[in-house]
Amino acid sequence: MSTYSPQEPDLAEHYLAERSGKLGTEGAFEVLRKARLLEAQGRSVIHFEIGEPDFDTAPHIVEAGIQALRAGYTHYGPSNGLPELRQAIARDLARSRGLDWADPENVIVTPGAKPVLFYAILALVNPGDEVIYPDPGFPIYRSMIDYVDGKAVPLPLKVEREFRLDPDELERLVTPRTKLLIINSPQNPTGSVLDPQDLDRIAEIAVKHDLVVLSDEIYSRLLYGGVHESVATRPGMRERTIVLDGFSKAYAMTGWRLGYGLVPGWLAQPMTRLMVNSNSCTASFTQMAGVAALDGPQECVETMLAEFTRRRAVVVEMLNDIKGVKCAPPVGAFYAFPDIRGTGYTSRELADKLLYDGGVALLAGASFGEAGEGFLRLSYANSLENLREGLARMKRVIEA
Numbered sequence: 417m418s419t420y421s422p423q424e425p426d427l428a429e430h431y432l433a434e435r436s437g438k439l440g441t442e443g444a445f446e447v448l449r450k451a452r453l454l455e456a457q458g459r460s461v462i463h464f465e466i467g468e469p470d471f472d473t474a475p476h477i478v479e480a481g482i483q484a485l486r487a488g489y490t491h492y493g494p495s496n497g498l499p500e501l502r503q504a505i506a507r508d509l510a511r512s513r514g515l516d517w518a519d520p521e522n523v524i525v526t527p528g529a530k531p532v533l534f535y536a537i538l539a540l541v542n543p544g545d546e547v548i549y550p551d552p553g554f555p556i557y558r559s560m561i562d563y564v565d566g567k568a569v570p571l572p573l574k575v576e577r578e579f580r581l582d583p584d585e586l587e588r589l590v591t592p593r594t595k596l597l598i599i600n601s602p603q604n605p606t607g608s609v610l611d612p613q614d615l616d617r618i619a620e621i622a623v624k625h626d627l628v629v630l631s632d633e634i635y636s637r638l639l640y641g642g643v644h645e646s647v648a649t650r651p652g653m654r655e656r657t658i659v660l661d662g663f664s665k666a667y668a669m670t671g672w673r674l675g676y677g678l679v680p681g682w683l684a685q686p687m688t689r690l691m692v693n694s695n696s697c698t699a700s701f702t703q704m705a706g707v708a709a710l711d712g713p714q715e716c717v718e719t720m721l722a723e724f725t726r727r728r729a730v731v732v733e734m735l736n737d738i739k740g741v742k743c744a745p746p747v748g749a750f751y752a753f754p755d756i757r758g759t760g761y762t763s764r765e766l767a768d769k770l771l772y773d774g775g776v777a778l779l780a781g782a783s784f785g786e787a788g789e790g791f792l793r794l795s796y797a798n799s800l801e802n803l804r805e806g807l808a809r810m811k812r813v814i815e816a
């Protein structure tokens with residue numbers, strides 16, 4: 417029997433594997449926790465921190481899920497996903513972004529889109545391999561790179577380039593150890609969208625330096641004008657691109673946990689094996705709801721986007737009316753990323769001040785990477801009424 421009797425704080429150090437300490441988290445969950453504590457004390461808090469649509473899943477999708485439960489879709493299914501859904505996804509990838517070569521065999525269905533990221537990094541990155549990722553960017557990229565002992569190489573996104581990555585700067589960061597490039601368009605947290613010329617250059621660089629590209633396209637349907645394009649359509653990219661997408665944002669299905677990756681043929685087996693070893697499969701009835709989402713009417717997406725468009729206009733106008741704050745309209749997703757450098761606060765100071773003095777929960781740009789300093793992320797997945805109230809509170813606190 418062990419004679420070791422550590423105090424509480426020592427237990428983690430004693431028992432946990434070293435890599436446990438390397439996992440990061442998402443600022444949104446931490447801010448939500450603080451906001452809930454305030455609410456428990458009777459304070460009113462307006463929530464701009466959450467990255468999920470405030471809409472319910474469309475009734476025909478919910479109905480398809482219920483029908484599937486009744487029809488016995490309650491068992492294990494294939495680890496890479498039900499054939500019905502993988503076929504629907506392949507059809508949709510052809511329709512929505514011209515990937516007419518997408519083979520259902522190369523589609524991996526996962527519980528939410530996050531596991532695609534997790535598995536791709538586990539499958540590809542050896543200790544010391546370099547991974548270039550957007551900064552500011554979705555915090556899980558960095559967390560996963562660190563977890564597998566990869567070398568995280570941030571690619572700063574700058575306001576001067578509307579937060580689109582600079583291909584020249586990207587190429588300067590490539591070394592013989594660079595294995596993977598992560599891109600995200602439309603982007604969280606900045607709402608930026610890569611333009612066709614950016615995609616051409618990114619593809620050229622990836623081919624020239626033999627990089628694998630993980631293209632996070634989870635916001636592909638949330639674009640304010642124009643059509644979504646994938647880097648996977650560019651010459652030489654088919655065998656080196658992982659397209660990540662899912663149902664959480666476009667179909668307001670965050671709680672269903674349903675996402676997918678389109679992966680090159682050589683990666684399909686290793687990714688499937690990671691599913692076998694972790695989740696076994698994605699919930700079967702959820703997948704049938706996904707078939708209904710892709711094959712059914714798309715009005716739910718259009719209605720949500722029309723509402724986001726209205727809110728975007730109000731948010732951008734009201735932000736620009738606050739002294740020291742500047743905000744360009746986001747091109748995609750549902751986040752505003754205002755420049756707050758004129759207020760004299762750091763992003764963390766201001767996020768805290770807004771929460772505690774104003775009852776407005778939002779995220780510091782710095783929680784998305786160093787290059788996010790000087791900005792805040794405000795999700796407008798909230799009613800117009802709450803947006804107006806929250807922004808009026810922000811104005812009061814910042815201008816006081």
Ligand SMILES: Cc1ncc(COP(=O)(O)O)c(C=O)c1O
Pocket residue numbers: 467527528529530531554600604632634662663664665670674675
């Ligand atoms: C950029 C980005 N990628 C991936 C995800 C993960 O989505 P899911 O909820 O489907 O796992 C999110 C969710 O916030 C995101 O913002």
